[in-house]
Amino acid sequence: MAARRPAGKRRATLAGGAELLSQGSDGSQDGGPSAGSGSGASHMIVAVRIRPLSKEELAAGKRSCCEVINGNTVVITKAAASGVYLQSQQAKVNEYAFDCAFGPDATQSQVYEATAKPYIEDLLSGINVTVFAYGATGAGKTHTMGSSGTTCGSGGSSSGSGGGGGGDEAAAASGIMPQSLVDVFRGVEARRRAGSGARAETWSVRVSYLEVYNEQILDLLEPGGCLQVCEDKARGVVKVAGLAERRVASCDEVLRLLRAGNANRKTEATGANAVSSRSHAVLQVSVTRAHHDDCGNDVVRESKLSLIDLAGSERASATNNTGALLRQGASINKSLLSLANCINTLAQNAARASGGGGGSGGAARAPANVKYRDSKLTRLLKTSLEGRCRVVMIANLNPSHHTYDDSHNTLHYANRAKDIKVRAALSALS
Numbered sequence: 001m002a003a004r005r006p007a008g009k010r011r012a013t014l015a016g017g018a019e020l021l022s023q024g025s026d027g028s029q030d031g032g033p034s035a036g037s038g039s040g041a042s043h044m045i046v047a048v049r050i051r052p053l054s055k056e057e058l059a060a061g062k063r064s065c066c067e068v069i070n071g072n073t074v075v076i077t078k079a080a081a082s083g084v085y086l087q088s089q090q091a092k093v094n095e096y097a098f099d100c101a102f103g104p105d106a107t108q109s110q111v112y113e114a115t116a117k118p119y120i121e122d123l124l125s126g127i128n129v130t131v132f133a134y135g136a137t138g139a140g141k142t143h144t145m146g147s148s149g150t151t152c153g154s155g156g157s158s159s160g161s162g163g164g165g166g167g168d169e170a171a172a173a174s175g176i177m178p179q180s181l182v183d184v185f186r187g188v189e190a191r192r193r194a195g196s197g198a199r200a201e202t203w204s205v206r207v208s209y210l211e212v213y214n215e216q217i218l219d220l221l222e223p224g225g226c227l228q229v230c231e232d233k234a235r236g237v238v239k240v241a242g243l244a245e246r247r248v249a250s251c252d253e254v255l256r257l258l259r260a261g262n263a264n265r266k267t268e269a270t271g272a273n274a275v276s277s278r279s280h281a282v283l284q285v286s287v288t289r290a291h292h293d294d295c296g297n298d299v300v301r302e303s304k305l306s307l308i309d310l311a312g313s314e315r316a317s318a319t320n321n322t323g324a325l326l327r328q329g330a331s332i333n334k335s336l337l338s339l340a341n342c343i344n345t346l347a348q349n350a351a352r353a354s355g356g357g358g359g360s361g362g363a364a365r366a367p368a369n370v371k372y373r374d375s376k377l378t379r380l381l382k383t384s385l386e387g388r389c390r391v392v393m394i395a396n397l398n399p400s401h402h403t404y405d406d407s408h409n410t411l412h413y414a415n416r417a418k419d420i421k422v423r424a425a426l427s428a429l430s
């Protein structure tokens, strides 16, 4: 389903040393997840998912303003105001092409298989992988990520048979998180069996779960005070000091932790969603492989899968929020705005590095400074966005013509994100 990449790619280097893969002069895009494996160059995969209108929305007369064509293009239409004569008020149709796009009938497993699934092998080879869901409030991010923590059944057990058809079906119905976890444990188990010979490999999986709420980082597994982000520049890693990590042996165990963590997560009923996530939630799954090399030295390699359910972007006028909800909304929007700014700067730097403009007027200029420090969210995502990582962004849309502006903004945002190129590298040895 992902668009394939034609030849003719160019490379450039970002501030901070991240290597970018620039867009071809013909505007062609790099390949989708299926194109990336090992430590080769790849870009940020951007997918769009349009959720179905609910019965209530249909009964209230809401109609869809966007559709998917050709498996990768979203067409969004702004209806003309009735009885208008001005050109500016007439119907507008815009088209945006992505790596893949899913309409309201797409299943959870179709979305997973075309986005995150191909990168699980990369994770097990030592490459960091980040998947995040973006979109307005009520657009379907939590549904897509499966972050409400449904079961993955016996298919997710690292010590199980690897079969567990019923469990697999349950996971497949439950979004990116459970489906990724099933494949992580299955892959670890396969490698454990294959590597249990001469080199005495050991594998372990640990998880942490945090939220960024009102610009504070809070541990969802062991609630307490606010935590600080710290950066190990030498190793190019960002860490959260004091964050609890639990060693886990199965997918079901992770989902139990996820459900317990969700009980601590901030959700509220807003004007736009009855159960609106008011924080950005980050589930990190660290996979560690330890073995002896040919000289008998201990070698430890760790890679992280970061699964992120962002809080919804929202317009105060649409949500009718007041007081604390309004302040939360402002904080959510601030961090999403700083994420958008980082994405814009990275995209401009990529365009400049390729001589493709980005406002530079031709000659390549030094890359602009990317303002990761503007929010906790961008500080956390720094290493994910600037390279050494596989990144998947799934932009979610509520198709209602009432939320046209939100959907159009989301498409615009996702379209910018398409231009960020990241290069995966084997994670630093720990």
Ligand SMILES: Nc1ncnc2c1ncn2[C@@H]1O[C@H](COP(=O)(O)OP(=O)(O)OP(=O)(O)O)[C@@H](O)[C@H]1O
Residues within 6 Å of the ligand: 050, 051, 052, 104, 135, 136, 137, 138, 139, 140, 141, 142, 143, 144, 273, 275, 276, 277, 278, 310, 311, 312, 313, 396
């Ligand atoms: N693909 C889908 N198929 C069926 N129902 C969906 C789909 N996506 C979302 N929904 C439903 O739409 C509603 C809003 O979805 P969800 O809670 O995932 O939105 P959200 O983007 O996470 O919102 P917020 O940012 O406010 O937390 C929920 O009732 C959810 O079950």
